Amino acid sequence: MGERQPVVDELGSRWPRYEEAVLGYRHYWYPVLESRKLRKRPHPLTLLGEKIVLVRDGGKVYALNDRCLHRGIPLSMGRREFPGSITCCYHGWTYDLASGEVVAALTDGPDSAVCGRPGLRVRTYPVEERAGLIWIYVGDEPRLPVEEDIPESLLRPDAVVEPMVDLRDGNWRYAMENAVDDAHAKCLHRYNLWFFFTRLPGYGTGARMTPTDDGKWLRRVSTPEFRPADYPGLGKWPKYGFWRWRGRRVKADKGTGSNILGGACLPGIFSVGHENWEDFQIFVPVDEDRHLMLQVSVRHTRGLGALLWRLRYWTYIRLIHHIMFNRWEDGRVVPVMSEPEHLFRPDMAIVHWRQWCHENARRSPAEAASVRPAELEAG
Amino acid sequence: MGERQPVVDELGSRWPRYEEAVLGYRHYWYPVLESRKLRKRPHPLTLLGEKIVLVRDGGKVYALNDRCLHRGIPLSMGRREFPGSITCCYHGWTYDLASGEVVAALTDGPDSAVCGRPGLRVRTYPVEERAGLIWIYVGDEPRLPVEEDIPESLLRPDAVVEPMVDLRDGNWRYAMENAVDDAHAKCLHRYNLWFFFTRLPGYGTGARMTPTDDGKWLRRVSTPEFRPADYPGLGKWPKYGFWRWRGRRVKADKGTGSNILGGACLPGIFSVGHENWEDFQIFVPVDEDRHLMLQVSVRHTRGLGALLWRLRYWTYIRLIHHIMFNRWEDGRVVPVMSEPEHLFRPDMAIVHWRQWCHENARRSPAEAASVRPAELEAG
């Protein structure tokens, strides 16, 4: 019985690196915006608690701390007076987009002593564009290449990617745990239009997560039970409508081979496989109480196939799956989750994810060097 | 002079049980909602700082702590999957409405170890329906019957009751003191439509409260003065319009016999007598800064009389008395009352009410057993 019932109330003491990650894990690349949405106007955002402004210049994207050194005015209110730089709207302090250095203080003339003054630079962040998204690196150097933190499937040359970005209430960990959690779909999403003709299992058994061979993903495994069960003292459940009996069966994720359908990956990516397309849900910490949810749908195809795929995405996937399913239904529960908790058997997947984060979340080079193996085991 | 002027600035030290009752007094029944407003949909509310969900099932009403034990989702967002229980919308944890015990965790199958696990139950609250209202008991057991906390007048078989419930800003004690206070009506409500043809006294003398013979109510007593008085250096006041001179005189409450017109009762009920109907104002603590005000109007009649009374209530009593008078006028001052205070002669009624609360507010059985008479006197 004890084995079957993972009520884990003393979680905090077990996996401190997960408990402490209120603002997420540093030393990762995070996607923050659709590439096509960053045009001439600077774009302000908050990432892992830090204020950042995105600027597109000469086709390239730059990210700087969104605060002028002079009096604290956000640089996102600034103007683009010269190529390669951004100018604060207030007094014309002008920052090199690549280095963050002050290259001019316009209203002080060309000989201003502010320029080139050591220590007078705003923090810059490495930025890359991949898969139609802008990715920012938050953490110490040396950094890994951005490809290291992007699902391979999104990087394939024949990937046709459709992203959607939501700013949502709730800590990022609640949102990611909601994605990792297989069980809630059987209840919260049961009456969703997406599953209208689907025979959704009532419960699953043996929920757990196991690492993939390459050690990058945690694959979710459980065995679905489609037959209505008899709950003692209550009755049969689920009560399928007749139109569901012959419908498609939603399978729980199987742990077969190297596929990563139904898998989780640091720093907060969840992959859901569909028949011939894949959906990545990426949870990006904004501050303690908010996160970005990116729903990135991808199909590997070309030419007419790409056109048909986009048509299908915009016809119903975006509305029914991304908006009605995830934005409306998950978006109602994630902001109201709270401690204390009492976990149950299907939460074993969440427990494995927490442990995985605690043990595998990337460390800065400095930290990594100072962590001794004994500590890791004791931790 | 000292006797005439109850300036009571050191109140806190005198009646600590009143000062401490920021969230109200426990071990009482509180009315929270009109019976007819609770239908299929669960109803969330806050009472004495506690989150509660009301559920009607099979004609009976149940009250549970509004928080699923699993991840903290409000049960008021839940569904009614089986009779006699409520099911959390998130993972299908199902609670017995009467006991609060977990009877199923649907997405974990019928053999879930969560069911029947000792200690895994949400708090339930005793609930009763009387006089068209839903009453919840907040406090320790053994409890008194609900009739003990309902004015007798509302329980009579010929009582025709019309309730109205408002959620208002301000601590419940300010609201109840405003009701106990006779004097403010002569100023704040002087120009109200309700009193348009009424000759309202300018002031009263001898304000005080005295217990009724049965020891349940504090009856308000004072002698009204209808003649305009000459205020030194200012002039005559009140200035009655000519149309008021022949009007009905509003009498201050007399302390005659066992009637409770103009009386206060724990935990926060005030009764105002009118010619042939009675108005109960009941103040229910929500949290530190909010309270419910219930205005419960009752007339003892039957048949056609009941019909006429309801007609009268909906024609003008509700609008002019309950909405314009109490909601608009009292609702403006109660939220802006603040400390420190300087009480004056008419506040003797409030002072008596505070003392009454300090001395008579119900204690839990455990507390009651441990309080020695000496402490009560010293307190």
Added chain:
Amino acid sequence: MGERQPVVDELGSRWPRYEEAVLGYRHYWYPVLESRKLRKRPHPLTLLGEKIVLVRDGGKVYALNDRCLHRGIPLSMGRREFPGSITCCYHGWTYDLASGEVVAALTDGPDSAVCGRPGLRVRTYPVEERAGLIWIYVGDEPRLPVEEDIPESLLRPDAVVEPMVDLRDGNWRYAMENAVDDAHAKCLHRYNLWFFFTRLPGYGTGARMTPTDDGKWLRRVSTPEFRPADYPGLGKWPKYGFWRWRGRRVKADKGTGSNILGGACLPGIFSVGHENWEDFQIFVPVDEDRHLMLQVSVRHTRGLGALLWRLRYWTYIRLIHHIMFNRWEDGRVVPVMSEPEHLFRPDMAIVHWRQWCHENARRSPAEAASVRPAELEAG
């Protein structure tokens, strides 16, 4: 280089009397409202963190602490029952407008012991009306006459004054520093309609402030540079549109004679000179995060000249200068200014203003007597 670059990061320790003035300086007269806007209805406001109600009675204006002593209800919700007094709406406590004493508690009758009770009075504030504005004195007695704190120009018999009052976000010191600061206009306001045909300098040199002969004003001095300059690695700036080349040149303020154009004065007045009219910007502390900005425009003229001046003011000055220029553009940056700061050469004017405040802000008679010259120098 050090001389040219006034990066003043350790400001707080240098001029503590400026750092501490979060709520402004006491012992000054402050303008708070246009005279014509105070009619029958009492007007509530906050000044240097204190809640005040303005009342006009018999042509004269009075200011009292906006809180009834009885239960804390704002007197601004009160009624005018008798001339020379204000009556709280709740129980009729009536206060003498001039002294703040309780002269009646109406609902307690004419013999209420509340009247004349020592210590029972609300605080009153000296008030004067000058130049179409209501001025309140906040501070200790003996006080200076109100004329001491009003720019002479506004008091001249031929002064035709047009005021505009805004309640704005941001601490008053940021707002006043924004006015003192000459440089930001060259950048923030460059594309404003007000300067459309104007050739605005790109920068200035030698920014500083020097006291006027009478020791009341700090005059701003700098030398404007109208030619586009070549900023290393960036290019020429500013880029004048062709229509600006022949336009009027906005001159920086010159330190010639006794004029106070472009001058600052305690407790927070800035004067901007235009061709034949003058604009006073007065910044009045409300609380830590808000201030009043008064834009008081004046021209010295009579008869038809006055009419034409008012026509001009209402045709475009108010809209383009006061609303579009100051309310919209300055109103965007003042609320988002923050610490830490890195000052640059043009900020020398601000540095001089801070120092001036630290050294010259008025002290109460008691403070003034206890300050020894040695302390002043050490400070």
